[in-house]
Amino acid sequence: MAEPAIVHEVDRALNEALTRRGRVNILIAGKTGVGKSTLINAVFQGQLATTGQGRPVTKDTREITKEGIPVSIFDTRGLEMQAFAETLQPLEALLRERQHSPSAQEHMHVAWVCLAEDTRRIEDGERHLVDMLAKHVPVIAIITKARADQGFRRIVQAELPAVKNVMRVRALSEELDDGHSLPPMGLLELIDVTMQLVPEAHRNALTAAQKVDINLKRDRAHQAVAAAAAAAAAAGATPIPFADAVVLVPIQIGMLAQITAVFGFPLSTGFLTTLIGSVITGTAATLTGRALVGALLKMVPGAGTAAGMTVSAITASALTTAFGEAYIAALTILYERNKGEPPSDEEIIKAFREQLGKR
Incomplete structure (x- = not known):
């Protein structure tokens, strides 16, 4: 059970994390059979093209979304020349x-125009479209369906000069008649250029919605940890008495929410409260700010937990960094194990506790 102040902070942190993450809107166009759905499913979480909800926005364009995944795909179907x-x-x-909407959340942020290599x-029509x-x-x-370039990329660059880049991708592995296998290619580079x-x-x-680049998720999560550590250090610029160290709690909660959001894993008040409670490991019947700070201080060698101690800027920054990096390590392990698909709440909490135990 969590004290009301903790629940309030969790709600605030969750809403702020989701608001700051926002959404990204991507238009994808190409003729039937070019492999748009395969590409979408290969790049984004949740088998989006297969299981997402499609809402018509024009006669031939539908907006594909899925709850919890911060991307809208505008799929232009049937782009046939006739x-x-x-x-x-x-x-x-x-x-x-x-593009004239006052809200940037409504803007189209990038367009992918697909051309089959074969x-x-x-x-x-494709020239006019671009x-x-x-x-x-x-x-x-x-x-798409890249096997052998034979100069086609150069031709596309020359004939479609308005594009920002030309990427060759193979969304799925492919078995050739001679027994050789062609692995997926170009997806990391596509995400990098899109970013x-x-x-x-x-x-x-975009970082949260995509599933091909773990380093991108980690880098963005490290930024959240660095920002939180700086905020914690500022709070401890004048050493904080232990009794007042609960001022650090909103920083820790906000950091966990930001990391979860940027990894693209499910985020709810119940999950975040349980995740924070996992740090206490049974030391208190009620999740309180003081109990959380006491548990975090154990992660910093020599910091102690005596009620009469003070928390310095160095200690505040160190415990925040250790806490955040343990969480990133846990999510990275699960991300790689699940091949980019979100793990269960129980898996996250278990992995987080294991990483905290190593600190």
């Missing part, structure tokens, strides 16, 4: 409307 104008005109109207052909999109949003040309084009305010959302 009916091209019927798709292009409402699509441009949609872009104009969204055709080695760019049609006039030129139109580039007026409103950064565009990446993605050569560079997406506005900073939406990069945490």
Whole structure:
């Protein structure tokens, strides 16, 4: 059971973490059979193209979302040349409307235009599409089903000069007739290029939604730890009496919420409260701020836990860093074990306690 002040802080931290993470909006276009759904499922959590909810936003474009995953995919279907104008005109109207929204959460942040490598052909309609999109949003040309370039990437760069980059990807491994296997390729590079084009305010959302780059998640989580450690050090600039050290608690709770959000794992008040309670490991029947600080101080060699002690800036920063890095280590292990898919609450709590025990 948690004291009301802790529950209040958890609610505040959760709402702030989700607000700061926001959402990222990606438009994906290409002809039928080019491999858009396969690419979406390979890059993002939750088998998004298969299990996400589709909402029509134009006759040929639907917005795909899934609860807990901070990305909206705007999938332009049936981009066939014989009916091209019927798709292009409402699509441009949609872009104009969204890009003029006062809320950046409504903007389209990047567009992926997919071209199958095996055709080695760019049609006039695709040129018009890229030129139109580039007026409103950064565009990446993605050569899908990549096997042998044979100069096609250079051709795409030359014939679609408005794109920001041309990426060759293979979303799934492929078995060849001669028994050789081609592994997935280009997905890390695609995320890296996309991150560079997406506005900073939406990069945490992209980091959380994608599942191919663990280092990206870790790097963003380390930033959250560094910010929290700096805040804790500032709070301890004048040594804090132990009885008043609960001022550090909101910093720790906020840090855990930020890390969970940037990893893209489920985040709720119940989960976060239980996660924080796991630190106490049974030392108190009620989760209180003082009990949490006492447990954290045990992680800093020589800090002690005496009621009469004070918490210095160095100690406050050190315990915050140790706490945050233990959590990142736990989530990294689970991320790699689950191949990027979210673990259960129980798995996270167990792994976190194991990492805390090593500190």
